[in-house]
Amino acid sequence: MSTTTAPDVDERMVATSRATKTLRRPEVGSAIAALIVFVFFSVYTSEFLSDQGVGTWLNSSSRIGIVAVAVALLMIGGEFDLSTGTMVGTSGLMVGVLTTHYGLNIFVAVVVALVAALAIGAVNGILVMKTGLPSFIVTLGTFFALQGVNVALTKAIIGQVAIQGMKLVPSYDAIQPIFGGSFTFVGASVDMSVLWFIGVIGAATWLLLRTRPGNWVFAVGGAQQSSRQVGVPVLATKVGLFMATAGAGWLVGMVTLFKSSTVNGATGVGDEFIFIICAVVGGCLLTGGFGSAIGAALGAMIYGMTQQGIVYANWDSDWLKAFLGIMLLGAVLVNNWVRKRAEVSR
Amino acid sequence: MSTDETRAGQPASGQEDVEPADARVDDSGAEDAGRSAPALPPRGTPIIEVTGIGKSYGQVIALHDVTTSVRAGEVTCVLGDNGAGKSTFIKILAGAHEHSEGKFVVDGTSRNMSSPRAALALGIATVYQDLAVVPLMPVWRNFFLGSELTRGLGPIKRLDIAAMKRITKSELAAMGIDLRDVDQPIGTLSGGERQCVAIARAVYFGARALILDEPTAALGVRQSGIVLKYIAKARDRGLGVVFITHNPHHAYPVGDRFMLLRRGRSMGDFAKSEITLDELVRMMSGGAELEALAHELQDEPESALTKSLREEVETS
Known part of the structure; x- marks a missing residue:
């Protein structure tokens, strides 16, 4: 290599075909797997391709996918978040308790829950960056802390672990369709969460590939020290990513709450691993620096399709x-x- | 180098001539992203002056009483063997470590640099040995990392990918690197090419003082030559270059000023007129020690062997 000069490069380079280039994209594996799963269940079962069937697996994919896409961004940025599952429960419970028990305006409660979720995400990020501890450990801590608080605090305040009477809260009907509504599309009953999912995929892909912060996400995940040297705001990027996963958890919390009009202390627990699996299946490198939002979304689709x-x-x-x-x-x-x-x- | 790649008003033999920075801004609109540093002073004006500078880490004195200057349009070579204090000196200049003694003057103002960002804001850019690149990211994303070009405002503010690719390609072509595809991960380039990308990046982003940490250390003869050529180009453009190396043969052809370090201390700061290559080599390799060695090797090769054998016998 030592005597390589520029003009020699071309001669030694084999033309990269379009097919090879496509194969190197992070989401290709998950696209192929999703197709296989889709075709298999379409052929093997009669309900899978029915209007109702499609609606069911789309809806369940979307609730996993919203957080999975955010977790994928974080993983590309080189970090983990195990607290995302419980965050779904935390934000749902917060809105439930604030409205049914304290009688807070439901719009205000939804915003309060969002702010709280983002704050917890920021704490995760700042702890990881300032202590230098692996995010796995820090968010494992947040995961258990939130899981305990979800149950214990809810019990202490309302005397039970599940929210009841959401539908009686004033203005419930005004906000319910935004998160928990559903509509008929080509015969299938589709939840609003599917639209949120599509929105999240679009926003995440745009952010990753077309914006400066997206460039920084790849950079901090690929080589943190180098990124810092060239002036990438590493702390802000990573904290922002942790806030994004927490925010996605909040969104699914709202979807869950307004879809079923209740959440309980166990809501979301265990899902954190499914989010991570979806991101990895979608082509994200565990070590960071490589991956895609669409891949994670396909991972979530594989999960949803297989589940149904x-x-x-x-x-x-x-x-x-x-x-x-x-x-x-x-x-x-x-x-x-x-x-x-x-x-x-x- | 193929000439069809050197568009954007570059002369066909883009290798010889580097356009002034201003010309490049014009051909692609608002591409001022990272160029906030003050303008280049006239040739020969000191950009950085360090006087009696030093650094200790607790009990360890890593650097002591070092004096030199970096002038616009000149190359200051910092020479020293491993462990001589070169890294510490770089870190102080780059703002990564604050000096604990002496004076660090930039543009006539005494400074205490607290972060690499602060140094960058003053136009002091450092190209480290690890080159500060992200291997899995494409060349063009690496080139603009941290100072990306954007278009549009508000929510549709987005990366100007076409412009960044074009500039990366033409900047690299000007250095004699003709990449077929600036979309390839930078990890797939050769060491010399990566070095050149890093230098081209620093120059493009308005470095006034360019600190190069052993840029030729891991390179072969030909690639070293290319890197030296670009150092000369940066100098001709009016930048002050700090060239850190342990190879006097690389330093002497491009250097205007030579500062030698040994064991954390300065062995002197010489203008080119004050020192010859032979003297430089001799000082670098420990003067008298080298002469003795050369004498042994040239005149009586077998005596060296005898000596070392005798030494072994005596010490055992």
Whole structure:
């Protein structure tokens, strides 16, 4: 390599075909997997492609996907967030308690919950950046803390772990359609969360590929020290990402609350791993610096389709987790292989 | 270098001539992103002057009583072996570490630099050995990282990708690197090419004083030559260049001023007229020690062997 000069490069370079370039995109693996899952259940079960079937798996994909996309951004930025699942419960419970117990205006309560979620996200980010501890440990702490607070504080205030009487709150009907409404689209009953999901995918993709902060997300995940040296605001970028995952948790919290008119202390617990799995299946590198929002969304679609497909196929729904685990391992192996190729073969 | 890539008003043999920075701004609109540093002073004006500067980390004195200057349109070479204090000196200049003794004057004003950002704002840019690049990101994103060009306002403020790709390509072409695809991850470039991208980036973003940390250390002869050429270009453009190296043969052809470090102390600060290459080499390698070595190697090769054998016998 030492005697390489510019004119030699072209001669040694093999033309990169369009197909190879496409294969190097982070979301390709998940797109292929999603297609396989889609075709399989479409053929194997009769309900999967029905109007009702499509609506069901779209809706369930969207509730996972909103947070999965935010978690993917954070993972591209080189960090983890395990507290996203409980954040769904925390924000839902907060609105529930503030309105049903304290009689706070529901619009105000929704905004208060958003501010609180963003604040918790910011605390996560600042703790990770200032202590230098792995985000895995910091957010594992937040995860358990929130899980405990969700149940204990709710019980202490309203004497039970589930919110009741949401529908009686003034103005409930005014805000319910925004988060929990649904509409009919080509015969299928589609929830508002699907629109939010599409919006989140669009915003995240735009942010990642077309804006300065998006450039910084890739940079802080790929090489934090180098990013700092060239003047990327590393702290702000990372804290912003943690706030984004918390904000996504809040959004799904609102969707859950206004869809079912109740949440309880266990809402969202356990989902944090599913978000991470979706991001990894979607092509995000665990080490950061590589991935896509669309990939994570496809990961969420795989999850949603499999979850409903297994029901339609009359299989034991416990197979879902076994399937997810195997998908995750497969995805990590494929990602590693793709990354190695992307780094050397040009 | 193929000439069809050097568009944007570049002469066909873009290697020889580097356009002045201003010309480049014109051909693509508002591309002033990172150029907030003060303008270049006339040639020969000191940009950075350090006087008796030093740094200690607790009990360890890493650098003591170092004096030199960096002038516009000149190359100041900092020479020293491993552990001589070069890294500490760079870190002080770059703003990464604050000096604990002496005076650090930029444009006639005494400064205590608290962060690399502060140094950058004064037009002091550092190209580290690790080059501060993100391997998985495309070349053009790396080139503009931290100072991205944008278009539009408010929510539709977005990266000006076309302009960034074009500028990256033409800036690199001007350095003699013709990349077919600025979209490839920078990790796939050769060491010399990455070095040139990093230098081109610093120059493009309005560095007035450019600190290069051993840019030729990991390179072969030809690539070193390319890097030296670009150092000369940066100098001709009126920048003050600090060229850190342990190779006097790389330093002497491009240097105007030589500061030698050994064990954290300055062994002197010389203008080119005050020192010859031979003297520089001799000082670098420990003067008398080298002469003795050279004598042994040239005249009586076998005696060196005998000596070392005798030494071994004596010490055991």
